[in-house]
Amino acid sequence: MEYRIGIDVGGTNTDAVLVDENLEIIESVKVPTTKDVSSGIFEAMNRVLEKSKIDRKNIKYAMLGTTHATNxxxxxxxxxKTAIIRIGYPATAAIHPLVGWPDDLVEAIGRHYYLIQGGHEYDGREIGPLEEEALYKIAEEIKRDSINSVAVTSVFSPVNRSHELRVKEILKKTVGDISISLSHEISSLGLLERENATVLNAALVEVARTTAEGFKSALEKEGITEAKVYFCQNDGTLMSIDYAMRYPILTIACGPTNSIRGAAFLSKLENALVLDVGGTTSDVGVITQGFPRESSIAVEIGGVRTNFRMPDLISIALGGSTIIREEGGDIKIGPDSVGYRITEEALVFGGNTITATDVVVRLGFAQVGDESKVRGLSIDFARKAYDKMQKMIIEAVDKMKISKNPQPLVLVGGGSIIVGSEIPGVSEIIRPNNFGVANALGAAIAQVSGEIDSIFSLSEISREEALKIAKERAKDEAIKAGADPSTVEIVQVEDIPLAYLPGNAVRIRVKAAGKLS
Structure with a gap:
């Protein structure tokens, strides 16, 4: 029998599950998330293995959904310390790199940026030749300043990536072993947003490396020596450790997407709303064809505007650990939370702080901790707080709906005990078995994917040829990410004519996914 271990880090709890080759849960645990994240991961791993008593050499896959990059x-x-090279001078000189970034984040990565000539038009024609002579001087400065990561962005590189690839070639030859992030591999249209996402990716490579090494080391200490290791991406799929170290930004917001994938798996639904209630926040997302729906708008990460792929979510500051208080005769829900300290601070656990969990226990809707410890809580206060909590949840769910027709809602997450039994506009509320560890299960059962998002000029090739090229690239990315080549299939295709660009341009997005190799 072969097994998989899946671990997902949340704001309040770190969950771990062990599943067999039929994807049946053998064992699961929840432990409080720790401040350093890593020790909570190790604790969850140790506990689930101790409970299961299986032969650890039979664990063939280990998956981690982590908040290391986000944190x-x-x-x-x-x-x-990151150097930024933007190709497109002088056309792009009006706004320099890092404009609009928070000052403390700029200080953390350094103000090392260079603008050089080159880049392409919307149809792939060169604006001008790449300024290679300047690159050799930049390379010397990078070596002198001990910079350990580089972000390269060229005008319209999603259409023609040749200048970015040439920059990488020159830097590797002159600087040596240095991490290089290329914007056409990270994001799509929108120079500044694409550049921002690429710079964040470049800044995170060391975090990804240390996280990967720490996870592998922890597995070895537990006697798990035969397992292939994967990190979770924020589209509900997996990538190999090597791939994750090249694209660490792909791990950001992987927690909610793990929950959505877990919800789809547990409910057997391919299209539904998902409400994931944790200890600190609640996330409402959508399952579309079994995968999380992606956001179509620019997203801010750490105060930086990007057009990087992110799940389409609405998050509200309400969870099982949310603090409830009365101010001036009005009930206030959060936004602060006791987080992983709930077992010390909530009333039902002998603490002195009123939380959302205390409210539902007082009303008899859940059995957690010692219910005698909340009997002193006013029933009127509890009812008012509960009604306000439900209103927040109903509004969030309503905002995520894209049709007036009622849809099923899958309820997951350890904090989902705070959700009532009726939500307007929802056809049914499904609370599947193992709903509390849907996030870790989503990590354990996920496939490996690859995605491309590029612009093609249909004045040079046919639409069918463009789609064929895009599909082959997406399959290649999935295989690079760790998918078994014989199982890779195209799971999503989107082509959008770009009317504002001449040359019959079309933007094509393709996702391919396959089983673990």
């Missing part, structure tokens, strides 16, 4: 950006810590 590094939020805390401005452990980020690489």
């Amino acid at each position: 590094a950006i939020a805390e401005r810590k452990r980020l690489c």
